[in-house]
Amino acid sequence: MKLALSRVHFPVTTLGPGRRLGIWVQGCSIRCPGCISSDTWAKRGPDVEVAELLDRVRPWLQVCDGITISGGEPFEQPEALEQLLHAIRQLSGGSVLVYSGLPLEALASCDVVKQGLVDCLISDPFDVSMGQTKYLRGSDNQRMTCLTALGHEVFGSLDRHATDSDRRLDVMFDSDGEVWLAGIPSRGDMARLQLILENQGTYLRTTEARS
Template sequence: MNAGGGASVRLAKLHHPVTALGPGTRAGIWFQGCTLACPGCLSRDTWEADESLRIPVSSVLEWVAGLPGLDGVTISGGEPFQQPQALRELLEGLREWRSSRPVDILVYSGYVISRLSRNQESRDILKLCDAVVTGPYVERLNDGSPLRGSANQQLVPLSPLGRRRYGSDEMDGRRMQVCVEDGAEGRRVYYIGIPRRGDMDRLSAVLDGAGVRAGEASWRL
């Protein structure tokens, strides 16, 4: 898989398989760093522009290339469009790699589509996506739609593959994945997906009932 011009990216995490953010079995890529700071954001741990989390885009592409049976790649954050060079090179590498298979690319952004469309750099990036979900998260407008966090956000198909897979916002309701990761600082529990209002407190209560004691919760920071 071609790594483009050798850019690096601040990366929060990689995960496979992802089944909660788009159709089928997906690779999930979360950028690190976001200045939008939407109230109620689940991923507050991805806001800080932590340079210690920077890795080569080529490493991310190699990781994706080694995954079996992918239907798509979902890129979120953090705010991907705040690292435009890294995002563009990642998307170019993904599109080159998936040229012989129907793997769609879905990107989440807190910027509205009209703002992204006004900027040439962002327009060039949009041409490399199959679909985008755009707009800031507004907690009081969290309406339970499958792929949008709140009703003000837009799901915008951008390619023939994107229109086939995202032309309708109809999926089997929202899904949440609970993931457990062992690390140097102990066991970490994290969630993938878009929670409904109150879901995080309910999930914490279930974990407490199972004897899993949560430490610092990023969505409460």
């Protein structure tokens, strides 16, 4: 089975506790205004075998504290997501956090959730008109739900307001020279960074969708 994949990175320290493996899927039909990852919206056919992806990340799965899956919308590829998570359960004891723009009520009946393959779910569409005070969330309407005993153990104390120390980003360098920032920036951070760099003669293209 194949998955439409955007990118993977390790370590990610800004999308859950510890040093996590980050997996971003490609394709999202929700397209929330103001989304920081509009580059993952475009649909394309599944192009990476799940087994191939697992071979690629296997060394990281053996040392990571957890896995965070985002996108894109992971639940728009339910069969591939299920296969991926079943395999991750066999290869890693780390916690699994999945981001989805779908409402929690729509996800409760999904096989991936019912089978206990997700330890913690952050759900509901990003709403740029809402406040942004909660840890690991882009807008305050988004809900953090612990779904397993491991989820409660790892994430139970994290359903809280964000602190200043939480407001950081990971910098990732791709083999082709592109630089990515992973995490949840505060409102306006990307525009401010773009202005600072342009004033220094450096061009920055952001993937933040216009709201």
